[in-house]
Amino acid sequence: xxxxxxxxxxxxxxxxxxxxxxxxxxxxxxxxxxGNVNAFTNKGGTVGVFETxxxxxxxxxxxxxxxxxxxxxxxxxxxxxLYLCNTHHHGDHTSGNIAFKDLxxxxxxxxxxxxxxxxxxxxxxxxxxxxxxxxxxxxEYKINLGNEKITGYHFGNGHTFGDVVYHFENDNVVHVGDxxxxxxxxxxxxxDGADSFNWIKVLGKIQEKFDDDTLFIFGHANxxxxxxxxxxxxxxxxxxxxxxNDFMMKAIRESKSNEQLLTENAxxxxxxxxxxxxxxxxxxxxxxxxxxxxxx
Ligand SMILES: [Zn+2]
Numbered sequence: 001x002x003x004x005x006x007x008x009x010x011x012x013x014x015x016x017x018x019x020x021x022x023x024x025x026x027x028x029x030x031x032x033x034x035g036n037v038n039a040f041t042n043k044g045g046t047v048g049v050f051e052t053x054x055x056x057x058x059x060x061x062x063x064x065x066x067x068x069x070x071x072x073x074x075x076x077x078x079x080x081x082l083y084l085c086n087t088h089h090h091g092d093h094t095s096g097n098i099a100f101k102d103l104x105x106x107x108x109x110x111x112x113x114x115x116x117x118x119x120x121x122x123x124x125x126x127x128x129x130x131x132x133x134x135x136x137x138x139x140e141y142k143i144n145l146g147n148e149k150i151t152g153y154h155f156g157n158g159h160t161f162g163d164v165v166y167h168f169e170n171d172n173v174v175h176v177g178d179x180x181x182x183x184x185x186x187x188x189x190x191x192d193g194a195d196s197f198n199w200i201k202v203l204g205k206i207q208e209k210f211d212d213d214t215l216f217i218f219g220h221a222n223x224x225x226x227x228x229x230x231x232x233x234x235x236x237x238x239x240x241x242x243x244x245n246d247f248m249m250k251a252i253r254e255s256k257s258n259e260q261l262l263t264e265n266a267x268x269x270x271x272x273x274x275x276x277x278x279x280x281x282x283x284x285x286x287x288x289x290x291x292x293x294x295x296x
Contacts, residue, residue: 020051023073028066029224030073035171039217041224042066044092048175048217049074050168052148055082059166059175059217061096064129071099083108083143085152086133087177087219088160089116090187091124097131108141109133110154110162116192153209158202159186159219161193165206174210175217179203180237182221182229185267185276188286196241196290203238207231240271248287258284 020036028042030049040047043066048059056074058081061067074081084100086109087093094117097107114132121127135141143150149169157163159178166175178187179202188194210216212231221227247268251261261284267275 018053020077023049023051023070023077025069025073027069030070031224031228033171033173033215033217033228035168035173037168037171037173037217039227040070041227042069044095045087045090045178045219046175046217046221046227048166048168048173050148050150051077051079052082052145054145055080057081057083057085057143057150058100059085060087060093060177061100062092063095064099067096067099071103080104082106082145083135083150085109085150085164085166086113087164087166087175088162089113089120090160090178090192091120091126093177093219095126095129097133098129101131106135107131107133108135108137108143108152110152110164111136111138112160112162112193116160116162155202155205155209156198157193157195158199159188159192159194163193163202167210172211172213173215173217174206176206176219176234178219179206180216180218180220180233181274182218182226182233183273183275184220184222185274185279185283187279188283190286190289194286194290196245196287200238200241203234203241207234240268240274243270244268244283244287245291248284248291252288252291258288 023030028040030038030040033039036051038049040049042062044062045060047062049070050057056079081100081104083106084104117130117132121130139154141152151167152164154164163177163179216229218227262281
C-alpha cells in the first residue's frame, strides 16, 4: 500500500522533466538551448523550436526555403505545430510563415505586426507570399499547455513597433528576437519603430523581468554558437546603444555630417566588435533621425 503514493509522485516528477529525442536536421544549425527549447540558425533570424508531448511551438519562420529542414524534422515526429509565434514583422522572421499555412492556424504576434508586415511586403512586391498572425495582443499573451507555459511580452518599441519576447517558463528560456544583435550593427529603421532610447528601456525591463539563470535566444549573431547567452549580453547591447546615442549627440553638437563620421569611424567608439560595415551608414542615419526628433 505504501508503494502507491511513491509511484505516483515519482511518475509526476518524470512527466515534468521529459526531454524529447533531439530533432535530426538535414541543413542549418540546430542547438539545444535547455530542456525542450532549441535554437535553429540557417538564413535570417534565429528560430526557436519548442517540443511538448502534444506538439511544437515555433518562434519565427525565417524564409520559406530556409525553414524547410525544421518542418521536415518535425514531420518525422508525427506531432502538429500548435503555434507559430513572431517576434516582429521583419521579412527574415516572417517570410517563412507561409510555409506553415497547412500546419497551423494559430499564429501569434503583437497587434502592430500584420500592418507593418503588409506594408513591407507591398514595398518588396511580395504581398501574395505572406501569411499574417491571427492571434494578436498588445502587452501580454499566455499560451497554456498543461505543464508548459509560454508567455509573450511587449515591453514597448526598441527594434520595431511590434517587438515581442517569448518566455518558455519551465525551461526558463526567452527568445528576444532582434532586440539583440551580437557582434553586429543592428538593423535600425525609425519608420519601423526603431528608437535607441526606448530600446535601452526595453532591454532594462527584460533584465528586471527575468533572472540570472534565464537563457536568451538572440535574433542575430555573427556565429551560430553565440545566438544564445545571458543577461551580460543584454547589458553589453544596452551599453552599445548608449554609446551610440552619445556618439551621435556629440556629432550633432559639432555639426558633423554622417559622411564625415563615416570617413573618421568604422564603428561606434569602444565597440569595434560590432562592425557590420554595410549596415553602418543606415545605422547612423537612423540614430540621427531619432536624436533630431527628440532634441531639436
Ligand atoms: Zn528585425
